[in-house]
Amino acid sequence: MEHGGKPRPMKGIRQLAEHLDISIGTVSRALNGKPDVNEETRKRVLAAAEQLGYVANQSGRSLRQGTTNVIGLMIQSSRETVENSDNFFLTVTGGLQSVFSRHKLDLIMLPCPHDEDPYEYLKRMVARRIVDALIISETQRVDKRFDLLAKAKIPFAALGRSLSGTQHPWADLDFDGVANAAVDRLVAHGHRRIAISAPASEINLGFVFVEGYRRALERHGIPYDPALVLRAKSSEQGGYQVGDELLRLENQPTAVILIYELMAIGLYRRLMEAGIVPGRDIAVVSFREAPRAKFLQPALTCFRTSVHDLGVELAEILLSSMPAYSQEYPRTSRQTVWPLELIPGESDAFQLKAAK
Amino acid sequence: MEHGGKPRPMKGIRQLAEHLDISIGTVSRALNGKPDVNEETRKRVLAAAEQLGYVANQSGRSLRQGTTNVIGLMIQSSRETVENSDNFFLTVTGGLQSVFSRHKLDLIMLPCPHDEDPYEYLKRMVARRIVDALIISETQRVDKRFDLLAKAKIPFAALGRSLSGTQHPWADLDFDGVANAAVDRLVAHGHRRIAISAPASEINLGFVFVEGYRRALERHGIPYDPALVLRAKSSEQGGYQVGDELLRLENQPTAVILIYELMAIGLYRRLMEAGIVPGRDIAVVSFREAPRAKFLQPALTCFRTSVHDLGVELAEILLSSMPAYSQEYPRTSRQTVWPLELIPGESDAFQLKAAK
DNA sequence: ACGCGCTCCGTAAACGTTTACGATACTATG
DNA sequence: CATAGTATCGTAAACGTTTACGGAGCGCGT
Numbered sequence: 170m171e172h173g174g175k176p177r178p179m180k181g182i183r184q185l186a187e188h189l190d191i192s193i194g195t196v197s198r199a200l201n202g203k204p205d206v207n208e209e210t211r212k213r214v215l216a217a218a219e220q221l222g223y224v225a226n227q228s229g230r231s232l233r234q235g236t237t238n239v240i241g242l243m244i245q246s247s248r249e250t251v252e253n254s255d256n257f258f259l260t261v262t263g264g265l266q267s268v269f270s271r272h273k274l275d276l277i278m279l280p281c282p283h284d285e286d287p288y289e290y291l292k293r294m295v296a297r298r299i300v301d302a303l304i305i306s307e308t309q310r311v312d313k314r315f316d317l318l319a320k321a322k323i324p325f326a327a328l329g330r331s332l333s334g335t336q337h338p339w340a341d342l343d344f345d346g347v348a349n350a351a352v353d354r355l356v357a358h359g360h361r362r363i364a365i366s367a368p369a370s371e372i373n374l375g376f377v378f379v380e381g382y383r384r385a386l387e388r389h390g391i392p393y394d395p396a397l398v399l400r401a402k403s404s405e406q407g408g409y410q411v412g413d414e415l416l417r418l419e420n421q422p423t424a425v426i427l428i429y430e431l432m433a434i435g436l437y438r439r440l441m442e443a444g445i446v447p448g449r450d451i452a453v454v455s456f457r458e459a460p461r462a463k464f465l466q467p468a469l470t471c472f473r474t475s476v477h478d479l480g481v482e483l484a485e486i487l488l489s490s491m492p493a494y495s496q497e498y499p500r501t502s503r504q505t506v507w508p509l510e511l512i513p514g515e516s517d518a519f520q521l522k523a524a525k
Numbered sequence: 526m527e528h529g530g531k532p533r534p535m536k537g538i539r540q541l542a543e544h545l546d547i548s549i550g551t552v553s554r555a556l557n558g559k560p561d562v563n564e565e566t567r568k569r570v571l572a573a574a575e576q577l578g579y580v581a582n583q584s585g586r587s588l589r590q591g592t593t594n595v596i597g598l599m600i601q602s603s604r605e606t607v608e609n610s611d612n613f614f615l616t617v618t619g620g621l622q623s624v625f626s627r628h629k630l631d632l633i634m635l636p637c638p639h640d641e642d643p644y645e646y647l648k649r650m651v652a653r654r655i656v657d658a659l660i661i662s663e664t665q666r667v668d669k670r671f672d673l674l675a676k677a678k679i680p681f682a683a684l685g686r687s688l689s690g691t692q693h694p695w696a697d698l699d700f701d702g703v704a705n706a707a708v709d710r711l712v713a714h715g716h717r718r719i720a721i722s723a724p725a726s727e728i729n730l731g732f733v734f735v736e737g738y739r740r741a742l743e744r745h746g747i748p749y750d751p752a753l754v755l756r757a758k759s760s761e762q763g764g765y766q767v768g769d770e771l772l773r774l775e776n777q778p779t780a781v782i783l784i785y786e787l788m789a790i791g792l793y794r795r796l797m798e799a800g801i802v803p804g805r806d807i808a809v810v811s812f813r814e815a816p817r818a819k820f821l822q823p824a825l826t827c828f829r830t831s832v833h834d835l836g837v838e839l840a841e842i843l844l845s846s847m848p849a850y851s852q853e854y855p856r857t858s859r860q861t862v863w864p865l866e867l868i869p870g871e872s873d874a875f876q877l878k879a880a881k
Numbered sequence: 882a883c884g885c886g887c888t889c890c891g892t893a894a895a896c897g898t899t900t901a902c903g904a905t906a907c908t909a910t911g
Numbered sequence: 912c913a914t915a916g917t918a919t920c921g922t923a924a925a926c927g928t929t930t931a932c933g934g935a936g937c938g939c940g941t
Contacts (some may be wrong), residue, residue: 173570181927192891197929207889224652229927232584232896239655241633246615256612259600259636266638277597278634280615282622296580299595315549432818463792464761537897548921554901563919585897590924 185223189214198227231298240269240487241300243279244308245287257476258306261328264480265304272494287312290466295321302487303327304328308339308373326487329373330504338490338503340483344374344456347472347509348381348426351454352513354470355424356389359521360452364397364422366432375400380427397422401432408432412439417449423521427455430462433469433516452517457509468514479507486502527818541579547567556581581636587654596625596843597656601643601663613832614662617684620836621660628850630657644669651677656810658843660684664695680844685729686860694840694846694859700730700807700812703865704737704782707810710826710867711780712745716808720753720778722788731756733811734784737834746833753778757788764788768795771807779877780808786818789825789872808873824870835863 182200186193191210198206199214217223242265244258258278264275274315277300281290291314294300301324305314308329315335318325327339348365355363365382368375383393399414401407411432415425416439427433433455438446447453448467450496457464458473483522538556541550547566553561562566587593598621600614614634622632637646647670651655657680661670664685671691683695704721711719717863721738722757726729736841739749752768755770757763767788771781772795783789793803802808804823808834814829838861845854 178656182929190935193928194892194930195890196892198703201929203930210889222648224649225929226588226927227653227655228584228588229896230929232582232588232898232927233929235896239583246619259614262636263639265639266636270638270641276636278636280618280622280632280634283619283627284623285626292578293580296578299583409820438820438822464765466796473652495678520910538899539897549898550900550922551920554920557899559900561919567918581899582897585926586899588897589899591926648921 171444181226181229182223185214185218185221188221189217206478207271235298237299237301238273239275239277239300240302241277241279241294242304242472243281243287243291243294243306245281245440246283250390260420260476261480261483264477264482265484266480267477268484268488270482272488288317292317292462295323302326302491304483304487309369309378310371310373324487326483326490326503328483330377330506332373332376338486340479340486340505340507341373341377342457342474342479343506343508345381346506347456348378348474350511351390351426351456352382352385355426355452355454355517356391358424358452358517358519360422360424361391362394362397362420362422363391364399364415364418364425365428366399366401366407366425367428368403369400374428382426399425403429403432405431405435408435408437409439410435412436412443415440416443416445423449424454424517425450427453430455430457430469430471433465437465449518449519451522452519454517458512462512462514465514465516467516468512469520470517471512472509473512474507474509482507528838531828537582537585538579540576541574544577545573551876552689561873580792591654593655593657594629595631595633595656596621596658597633597635597645598631598876599637599650599662601637609649616832616840617836620838621840622831622836623833624837624840624844626686628844644673645740648673648766651679658682658847658859660839660843666727666729666732680841680843681847682859684839686733686797686862688729688732694842696835696842696861696863697733697743698813698830698835699731699862699864701736701737702862703743703812704734705826706867707782707812708738708741708745711808711810711873712747713875714780714808714875716780717747717777718750718753718776718780719747720767720771720774720781721784722755722763722781723784724759725756728786737878755781759785761787761791764791764793765795766791768799771796772799772801778807780873783809783811785815786811786813786825786827787820789818790812793821804872805875808875808877810873814868818870821870821872823874826870826873828865829868830863830865838863 182193182196186196189196195206195210196214199211200218204417204456209318223380228235235449244260256335262276262278268519269276274308281287281292303325305325306328308327309333310332315337327337330339330341352363365379370376379398387394396418399411401410408427412435415422427436433453436453440447445451453469455467455471456469460470462471485498486503486505488494489500490503538549538552544553545552551562551566552570555567556574583593598618618634625632633649637643651673653687659674659679659681661681662684664683664687666688671687671693683693686695686697687693708719709723721735723734726732726735733869735754742749755767757766764783768791771778778828783792789809792809796803798808801807810827811827814827818825818827841854842859842861845856846859
């Protein structure tokens, strides 16, 4: 009533066709931009559809053409992830959508329930044919999902690199490079005994981060000491725990690299409790910049990147591997290591004088 | 090859029927647990389906029965939200799924792109019939989406209360109660000039929070001063900005209530810079507990709740309003104000002696 | 006048399911 | 033995859309 048109409930393309006194086939062609339809009738159809609020039923459409125009982003909202992913996924989603929307592709997020096996969940989603393509995240070092998707012949890309030999599209943050740069910087400041925090090595992230650290040490002729690799949760508590473990070490490190900037809050606290001042008595460098890092005292040296742009890249990688879109996104490589930039703070801004 | 069965690609229910030498109708009935099918043949069918990895095509199914067994959770990942929602949605999602999964309902998240109008986005999603029911979030004071969903006759519930007269299912955190309790506590500690931070009043949350604050003040006979309502972003920067505005006020408040615990980080910093010590010179109370609040110095007094359980409640509210499930979830009310619990910290643990 | 090509449109099949309906065989009942 | 009732299954229609195919009308060249 309040709007101008007749808000009669729209049933389907059939009613729309009757209302226009045109055949149903022509209506469909008009709506889908097919060539063999008079421009004038096309306008009439579009106008009527707009006015009556007609939108094609997705089920009918996808049943017929075997395509849904929907792309799924699977996330495992494990307890751990929920606590630390810190809107990483929502930000990535923004980047993904900015690309997909150009092609009238909708992105939906598929959150795997806590109590369901991610592999089984993915299998269900694939079989139900609810999406045309998939993006999976939180890749593991051995991840059966790659095979599953390859066998199902459904296009996919991974947020997180592959470490097995399988070749598939992925984009990942440059954990390797971050670890390298962190070690380089700390060594330049005089540090030789450097600890690192990381999640379990079954997680790709945990493995790659430590590997980069190890190789950087080697490059500087510093022996790799497994005792300095502190496995902890990526949270405030984890940071506190890292502080605990640091204090317990015999030959105490003069620097520590964190995998996640939230940990710095707990770490700072634990160190302060022990009378150790970050940025003076111990150097702290952390992967990944966040607004709150700026508010830590001393300001945290960390690495920044645009997660949004990572999403854009990932979307383009995925589309480039889909036949229907590949010519629009020509690429030489479908595997991207996404760079990060060092943001110097004060948490490591001191030269180490002598051994403690 | 590595698995036992024959991993031949499964085409549809027709192939499955041929393979079993049973009619396609019987196969469908067997899979869907319909009564008129021999138990033995049902077992055969289920076994074969499992072995061949058959899962019903969702498009065909939903086209036929007009239902998708999918429930959508729409989120607006506006820049603002992305920065401060802090996995609120992922946690709620966990709660929702724990209920939905009991009914073989899948939850998908529908993130509205930044550049699309939420109303139009929702309209598209509704018309495409991709979900059976919807949960919308971030309700506004005037929100056209309620009418849209009501007219489309699609079951829905809102994460966030309704302030217009419309009666529909919702669950919301008890912002009102929090503001009340915060004021009560501060007044009991001797404070009479209390500032509050909140988002814009167009957002339900911002409106309700300030309303609760205003009524609590009235109850204590304290005049409401609009100058003490500080509109800021719910982030560290927002907190810093709140600190700025506090310092700029003529008759400086002795206490401040924050809408989001992250803001405390920025607020603390700004106050420290001005030589004002939270928990000694000024009292700080914040809505909503988070792990990191425990690591602030002084520990933040805040309000805790289980967001997961809020999700459970919301799911039950939604199902109770869907004919197919309502008898399983009988309810007297479909509108829940979700309680929070005060967690005393040290940020307000002092008695105010005299006026400054 | 005829055929040819072109533009536009209508018809109907097909996508994979579910389900109303009817058919069959068997059992129980008189 | 006839009948009714029951358990189980097969048949076919229907869901809403897209698209291959063919047909109608028209202009144009021969």
